[in-house]
Amino acid sequence: MKIVVLHGSPKGEVSVTMQYVRYLQQEFPQHEFVSFPVAQRIKLLEKDPDLFEEIIDQVRRADGIIWSFPLYVMTVCSQYQRFMELIHERYSEDAFAGKYCVSLSTSIHFYDHTAHNYIRAIAEDMGMIFVSCFSAEMQDLLKEEKRSELVSFGEMFFRAIEEKRSFPRAFDPVRSSAFIYEPTPSQEKISLRGKKAVILHDIKEGDNNLENMIHYLTNSIEGDIEVCNLNEVDIRGGCLGCCKCGYDNTCAWEGKDSFVDLYNNILMKADILFFAGTLRQRYFSSRWKIFYDRSFFKTHQPWFKGQQLGYLISGPLRQNENLREIILAYSEVFEAKLAGIVTDECNTSEELDLLISDLADRTVTDSVKGSRAPKTFRGVGGMKVFRDAMWGKLRFVFQADHRYYKKHGVYDFPQYDWKVRVLNTFVTPLVHIPAVRKIIFTDISHHMIRPYQKLFKDKKK
Ligand SMILES: Cc1cc2nc3c(=O)[nH]c(=O)nc-3n(C[C@H](O)[C@H](O)[C@H](O)COP(=O)(O)O)c2cc1C
16 A cells, blocks of 8 residues: 655654654555655745645555654644645645545654644545544654554554545534624723733734734723734744754744744733734644744743733634634643633624723733633643653753753652651551541541631631
8 A cells, every 4th residue: 555654843854753654664564655754845845836746646646644743832833734734725635535544643742632633633624534643752662562552553544444444523624604803993992001912913915804803902902012913023934843942942043033032022021912813724824833833942931921811813713622722721831821712703793892802901900910820730731741751851951941840849749748748658557447447538528628727717617
């Protein structure tokens, strides 16, 4: 069988993920593998439609497709996302329709599921038959057990193609709406009360709803507000994955374009950030993704600590739960306070007016109060993945994170809570005695709420 690998690492062949592909190739010599480093060559593919067509032609002739990629900020890298856009812009989806495919990634397992969801949704939108995904931790291939899992994955994929197996869709096609937003001239202005706000967007011709949403927002606000279009900032390219930033948060692109300047001198000086974008395929534009990926020069530290963050989105977010998950996780892990997400999924323009001005009002009130929000599993779990990685095998590369984590108490293990230690050392063994266990568990509910009683004036309950 002919298997086409569309490889999504900016590092091309010299990529960890590519080693997994090579291993599959080695274990299945009966199949022909043809790999294309589409993310690494994205600029060339943009410029040279013939080169792009050669790849599409190979896709047409393939029995199966492997989407192989590293995780980049909860999905794929901007270059790979741009490749998805090119498929759409150049009307090449038909080459993919009806083909069997799998996704294969390497990562540190931080929001790898959202990346695979993204790829699966894109593939299903093109009419592909999505068989399964394989999400490896970077060094899994060095373990025999994991190599055998990879081989089983390959066997399953090739068998599915040979036996023409059926697989259910996971994602419904997206229905777009014809709603046209015509904002009313805003009446009352919301004062920023000395706070600075920045609206970052990626408007292109035709993004009328988003443009009007931004207009309404800027007209509703009085004070220091700056509006910045990512398409007008001198950003030369996506993150290269070189990880030079790991040592001291200096980006390899620094001095070569204006990204770091935008980040440090505009975004970081704001109290309130509004991110505004139109949904493209299953995410924002690849231009937005460049922003997210390039922000990685701040590596695994809370990029937006203490800032208020609001989203203005044009497009069907309610049909894209995966992206909502990414947005929520992003703000929790990087410690921005998410004030809200407003989309144009509305019935009337008045409804959208109100949503935008209420969002603006909330961001100002919360910023003045310095409000923060508790984390859910997204932020708590995500940070534990980072913590373990920086404590362990990634410390060598990400020394800036290690310093930050030490200084800010992110390394919260082993747990130094002495009361818990005493409890576990002396009381836990007693639980093995049936009589003691009976006493403890008869009244465990009261034991659990006892520490809270000091907070209440009424001590009776
Ligand atoms: C900009 C950037 C963003 C990343 N984001 C994530 C992420 O969100 N989740 C994760 O688990 N790993 C993330 N990683 C780690 C890479 O996915 C991982 O190192 C991968 O194995 C690299 O594969 P490659 O050598 O094939 O490019 C990120 C790495 C970079 C450089």
